[in-house]
Structures are given as structure tokens and as C-alpha cells.
Amino acid sequence: xxxxxxxxxxxxxxxxxxxxxxxxxxxxxxxxxxxxxxxxxxxxxxxxxxxxxxxxxxxxxxxxxxxxxxxxxxxxxxxxxxxxxxxxxxxxxxxxxxxxxxxxxxxxxxxxxxxxxxxxxxxxxxxxxxxxxxxxxxxxxxxxxxxxxxxxxxxxxxxxxxxxxxxxxxxxxxxxx
Numbered sequence: 001x002x003x004x005x006x007x008x009x010x011x012x013x014x015x016x017x018x019x020x021x022x023x024x025x026x027x028x029x030x031x032x033x034x035x036x037x038x039x040x041x042x043x044x045x046x047x048x049x050x051x052x053x054x055x056x057x058x059x060x061x062x063x064x065x066x067x068x069x070x071x072x073x074x075x076x077x078x079x080x081x082x083x084x085x086x087x088x089x090x091x092x093x094x095x096x097x098x099x100x101x102x103x104x105x106x107x108x109x110x111x112x113x114x115x116x117x118x119x120x121x122x123x124x125x126x127x128x129x130x131x132x133x134x135x136x137x138x139x140x141x142x143x144x145x146x147x148x149x150x151x152x153x154x155x156x157x158x159x160x161x162x163x164x165x166x167x168x169x170x171x172x173x174x175x176x177x
Contacts, residue, residue: 003032004091011083026081033078037071040064040098060101067097 010025017025044064047057054061070093077087 003029003036004088004095006032007078007083007088007091011088014083023081026078026083029083030075030078030081033071033075036094037068037075040068040071044068059104063097063101063104067094067101070094070097 007029010022010029013025014022044061047053047061047064050057070090074087074090074094077090
């Protein structure tokens with residue numbers, strides 16, 4: 001996601017840059033993208049080296065391959081150099097494949113006699129907390145709309161006495177009183 005942000009920033013600054021500077025920035029982005037692509041491809045190789053990898057991780061392997069394909073597409077765009085919406089969309093596609101791969105699946109990791117770090121089991125899962133990082137309780141990964149209240153008080157009467165007192169002290173110190 002950082003690479004996508006850097007690509008956006010480069011595109012926003014492009015018109016104010018000399019062509020040679022823009023190309024240098026794009027070359028740096030290409031290098032970063034190549035590194036990410038190679039790392040993703042290595043993860044696929046590492047997974048495939050596991051016993052029963054295709055049966056156990058077939059879906060994740062395909063998602064990672066799709067991500068690597070989108071990354072290779074991004075590399076080609078950055079080589080031209082192009083940092084506009086088409087390139088950003090390609091980076092976004094790669095990110096989405098990676099996030100789907102991270103959320104999918106149902107297990108992995110661990111070992112020993114008591115999954116989860118010893119002692120009697122009290123939870124409702126046999127998967128370590130680390131394996132669940134980034135996973136949603138909603139298997140489809142869909143978020144629900146909900147009402148969000150105001151984040152700040154809009155008038156002085158609603159402020160607590162403690163807040164008013166703290167603000168008064170702050171401004172007194174600021175004004176040197």
C-alpha cells in the first residue's frame with residue numbers, strides 16, 4: 001500500500017518535475033515493485049514446497065499468483081513510465097488479491113500438545129491468534145453500515161467542567177499568565 005501511495009504522490013508531482021526527475025522517481029518505484037513481485041513469487045514457491053500444498057492451500061496459491069500477475073502488470077506500466085490512474089488501479093488489484101489471500105483459509109501454524117500456548121483450552125478456536133490477524137469475523141469480508149455519532153462537542157455547554165478547566169490552564173500558560 002505504501003508503493004501505491006508513492007505512485008500517487010509521484011503522479012501528483014509529475015507536472016512540476018523535470019522529465020529526468022520524474023523518470024528517476026518512476027525507476028525507484030519499478031525497483032520497489034520488482035522486489036514485491038519477487039517476494040510474492042518466493043512465498044508461492046515456499047508454500048508449494050509444503051506437503052499437500054496444492055490440496056491445503058490451492059486457493060491461497062492462486063490468489064498469490066494473481067497478485068504477482070497484477071504486480072508484473074504494474075512493473076510494465078511503471079517502466080514506461082506511467083504513474084497515473086491505470087497504474088494505481090493495477091497496484092490496487094495486487095493489494096486486493098493479497099488481502100483476499102490473507103483473509104482466506106482456515107488454519108496453519110502451531111504445533112505441540114496444546115494449541116494456543118499451553119494450559120487448558122478456554123477459547124473456541126484451535127488456530128493461533130497470529131494466524132487470525134487481518135481476518136474478519138464476517139467470512140465474506142463485507143462491512144456493515146452503522147450510525148456514527150459526533151466525534152466532538154459542538155457547543156460550550158456540552159463540554160465537561162474538566163475539559164474547560166484544562167483548556168483554560170493551557171491558554172493561560174500559552175499567554176504567559
